[in-house]
Amino acid sequence: MRHGSGSGVPGDAVHHPVFARFYARFSVAADTRGGIAANRAELLSGLSGRVIEVGAGNGLNFAHYPAAVSEVVAIEPERSLRRLAREAALRADVPVDVVPGAAEALPVKSEGFDAAVLSLVLCSVRDVPRALGEIHRVLRPGGELRFFEHGRAEGRVMALTQRALDRTVWPLLFGGCHTARRPLAELEAAGFELGPHHALRIPPQGPSLPTSACVLGVARRPSPGA
Secondary structure (H helix, E strand, C coil): CCCCCCCCCCCCCECCHHHHHHHHHHHHHHHHHCCHHHHHHHHHCCCCEEEEEECCCCCCCHHHCCCCEEEEEEECCEHHHHHHHHHHHHHCCCCEEEECCECCECCCCCCCEEEEEEECCHHHCCCHHHHHHHHHHHEEEEEEEEEEEECCCCCHHHHHHHHHHHHCCHHHHCCCCCCCCCHHHHHHHCCCEEEEEEEEECCCCCCCCCCCEEEEEEEECCCCCC
16 A cells, blocks of 8 residues: 655665664563553554554554554554564554654655554654654644653753763664653644643653653644634
């Protein structure tokens, strides 16, 4: 199935083969032993219609889409993760089409989706305002954006640690990830209206990590005249 809008996005806009292998193993363990599967289920609960998932990774969200979803178009730029996502799509209970593309230039038509999903993605996007602008473009007016992201910690010591890591080794080691981004502020700056959301900590117990501070919730593309 072709979803292109003439954006000319290369099939391998991102390629991190070493990190992809690490992430594929770590993410499955985090889902099964770290409780993230429950967060994914909460993130996707109640969705319906046509959905675009940006940065689908290895497809761990696919098993949690409710039956009312008519189609998921899953964008994944990394070659190795995209292959795993296509395998996961075959096991999904809803139709999932995994396609290459970058968040900053989504290869789909404007206003074509009822909902969009961001799941631990904004940390590694190269240009956050442009990526969120693209999601705003492809959502229909009034469409939902479901988000589950990590970001800047509230504590001063950890926030300073995050900034230091982001300037040095962290993005190099973890596929372009940045720990100190501010997803809620970034969503509002992109023109989304924030809906219900809540902070959470991952893992819920044990030492805090640079990626422990998370937020999960709903935003919306405003309808004209709203």
